[in-house]
Amino acid sequence: MKVITVGNNKGGVGKTMCSFQLVCHLAHLGNRVLVLDLDSQANLSSTLGVTIQRTLIPEWLIGDVKASEIMVPVEGDEEYSKNIKLIPASRHMANLAKLLILSEAEVRKNAGRKERLLKLRLKEVEADFDYVVIDTPPMLGDELIMSLVASDKILIPTQAQDYSIDGLEELMDTFEIIKESENPALEFSIVPSMVNPRRKIERQRLEELGQSFSVTPMIRNLVEMQESVALKKPVFKFGSKSKGRQDYEALWDSLGLV
Ligand SMILES: Nc1ncnc2c1ncn2[C@@H]1O[C@H](COP(=O)(O)OP(=O)(O)OP(=O)(O)O)[C@@H](O)[C@H]1O
Ligand SMILES: [Mg+2]
Known part of the structure; x- marks a missing residue:
């Protein structure tokens, strides 16, 4: 099982x-995928057609409920959606930090x-x-740090603007600390977005x-990408002339995810 986090502490970059x-x-390739x-903000959950009142992710993390109890199926063409299970978010995730403090004794007993x-x-x-694919919030908080400890790879969507690139430094510092202390096998790729x-x-x-970091092929700014999300239709379902589809195919190709 490979774990891939999509993360950047900067907001609105295409995570x-x-x-x-x-x-x-x-999932379309036939892999069993846990999301x-x-x-x-629960944007990924809603793009996959799932809206819930209150997520049990904090309770799952501290061991009060099992993953199988909180996984749900997703919407979309049967051909790929049948291979996907989602652990959805909701606004209550904001309580994660509080819950982790309250449960510190259990946390220490379970995970150290x-x-x-x-x-x-x-x-x-x-x-x-x-x-496992993990979408994370736009901050360097518990969610992103836990994900980095648990992942094989982090994909970092980054816009080609000065302030976006400058913000990478903080994230790369965190990446290095986690790689040294908790997860030596962790890899990263910057995805121009x-x-x-x-x-x-x-x-x-x-x-x-590209001179200082490992950078993948770029994803262009395209109106059809917004349509993909609005219609809940992944780009691989678009025609072969679709630029969005071509960009993502080149990206998965470069990452060996084919
Ligand atoms: N390649 C693209 N071309 C055009 N629009 C895009 C592209 N990628 C993302 N967008 C749009 O840009 C906006 C931000 O994208 P997205 O929600 O994926 O960013 P995010 O990093 O997850 O944001 P947040 O930090 O709030 O979670 C969305 O409206 C999305 O539809
Ligand atoms: Mg997002």
Whole structure:
């Protein structure tokens, strides 16, 4: 079972878009995919057709309920949706930090440190899935840190603008700390997101970024990507001339996810 987190502490950079396309792509290939929505905005859950009042993710993390009790099926064409199970988010996720403090005794008994809780819980479903894909909120909080400890890889959607690239430093520092202390096998790839390749400044910034980091092929800024989310229709269902489909195919290809 491979665990892939999509994360960036910067907001609105295309994390949920990338998560949605990745989940549907992997399921379409026949993989059994568990989707974990750790963002209390619950955008990925709603794109997969699921809205709930109150998530039990905090209770699952501290071991009060089992993953199988909180997983739900998703909407979409049977051909891929049958391979997907979702642990949905809701606004109550905002209570995660509070709950973890209140349950500190249990956390210590179970995992030693709260950053390890998610890794521990995912071990329990290891035989049931080929992939876990985690969408995370736009901050360097417990959700993202737990996900990094539990993951094989983090995909970091990044816009080709100065302030977006500058913000990467903080995330990369955290990545290095977690890699050294908790998860030496953790890998990362920066995914240029919502790029306008006609703008010279964006092309330059991407080239510079590629000199210091591992950068994948870019995802362009395209109206059809917004349609994909609005229609809850992944880009692989679009025609072969679709630029969005081509961009994502090149991305999965470069990551070996084919
Ligand atoms: N390649 C793209 N082309 C055009 N629009 C895009 C593209 N990718 C994402 N968008 C749009 O940009 C907005 C932000 O994308 P998304 O919700 O995926 O970002 P996010 O990083 O998950 O945001 P948040 O930090 O709030 O969770 C959405 O309206 C989405 O439809
Ligand atoms: Mg999001």
